[in-house]
Amino acid sequence: MTSIDTAVDHLDWVDIGGQLDVEGWAVLPGLLGPDAVRDLAQQARASGTGWERLEFSDLGCGELRYFDTNFPIPLTALRSALYRRLAVIANRWNETLDVAHRYPTSLDEFLQLNRAAGQTRPQSHLTRLGVEDHLALHQRSDGEQVFPLQLVALLSEPGDDFDGGEFVMTEQRPRMQSRPAVLPLRLGDLAVIATAHRPFKGSRGHYRVNLKHAVSRVRRGQRIGLELSFHDAP
Template sequence: MNAPETSLDRLDWTDIGSQLDAEGYAVLPGLLGAELARSLARQADAPPARRVSLTSAGLGRGDLYYFDAGMPPPLEQWRAALYRRLAVHANRWNELLDVSSRYPDELDDFLQRNRDAGQARAQSHLSRLGVEDYMALHQRTEGLQVFPMQVVALLSEPGDGFQGGEFVMTEQRPRMQSRPLVAPLACGDVAIIATGERPFHGSKGYYRVNFKHAVSRVRKGVRIGLELFFHDAP
C-alpha cells in the first residue's frame, strides 16, 4: 500500500483539473489499491461507526456508517493529502465564479473555519448497499463553509462482489435538461466529484451548474462505498 503523498505525486493534477472543469468529475483508477479498499470495507458495522438508515434519511435504501469517532489513520492521511492538492483547483473555481473567499492550503485550517462557523458534524462515511438497495440523487452543501469537491471510492469488487450499483451523477444547467453521467468504478478506484455547484464555460462566459450524485439499485451481492468530505455539517 503506497503512502498518500507518494501515490498522489505520481498523478497529473493539471489533467485532473481539466477533467473536473470539463465534466465535474475525474476518476483516479486504482488509487487506494485493493488491500486498503478491503481493509476499509471491513469497517462497515464496526462499533465506532454510527449507522444511519438511508430510508430514515429519505435518501434511498441501505445503510451509512459515519466516522464520528474519527477516521482510521490511513484514511485521514488520504483526506489531508487530497485536500492539499484540490484546494488549488477549488480556489480557481471560486475565481471563475467571482467568489471572493479562498480556501487555505491545509485541511486543518479549513476545518477550523468549519468549527468557527458552527460546523462540527462529520459527514465522511462508508455506505453498505445490499440487494435492492440504492442511494438517491443528493448533494451535501449545508453550512457556510462548503468545499466544492468531494471524494468517492468503491471498496467492493464489481461482478464478483456485487452487480448493479453503478455510480451515477447528474448536472443541471440553467434552462436545459439534466445531463446524466456514469463513472464506471473498480475496487480501489477513487473519483473526485463536484459537491454541488461548479463553474461551466458557456458562450457568454462562466456560470454555475448544479451537480448531484447517486448509486443505482444493487441487483446482487453487497456494495461497499466510501465518501470523503472536506467540510463538516452544521
C-alpha cells in the first residue's frame, strides 16, 4: 500500500460521507501535500503550451489546460485511491435512489467501461484565472458512464495570491430557489463535490437534486485551480 493509499484510508470516511449526503461537498484539508501543490502550481504559472483561452464562453473567461497522456503521477495515485473509497458512496447513492447500476471497485475497471462506451476524452484540468476572469456555473456529466463525484483543489493562497475567485456551488431542488454555497478552500485543500446530482431526502422520500459549480470573478492576482474527474467525456 502506498503512502497516498494510507493517507486516504486514514480519513474520516463516516464524516465525509455524511457531509456529502447533507451538503453535496466535503473539504479534505491539505490532502494534496506541499510538494504536489508546488509542482502543479509551477506547471500552471509557466507559459507553456496546451492552454485553452476561454473568452466569455459558456464556461466563463480564463485559461484551462487538460491533462492528456501527461497526467502527473501523484494525481494518478491520488485519484485511484479516492475513487476506491468514493465508489462505496456512489453505490450507496444509487441504492438510495433505486438505481440498479453499480460502479466497479477500481478506477481502472471504471475507465474500461468508459472506453467501451466511447468516452475517451479526459476532463481533468488545471485552471488559471487572472483579474476579471471567472468560471460560469457548469457540470461535467456528458456520456453514458458518469461518476457522481469529482475532485477540486486550490493551488493558490486566497488573500495572498489572489482576491475573489471563491469556489461556488448551487443546488436546485424542485419548486424551490437554488441554494448557493461557497466552499472554504485554502492552498492545497482538496474537496469532493457532487458532479451533477445527489440524493436528497424530502417529505415523501429521496429524490435527485441538480448541482452545478463555478468560480466567482477574480478581483486581484492569479488563481490557480485543479479539477479531477473520474469519468472521461465522449
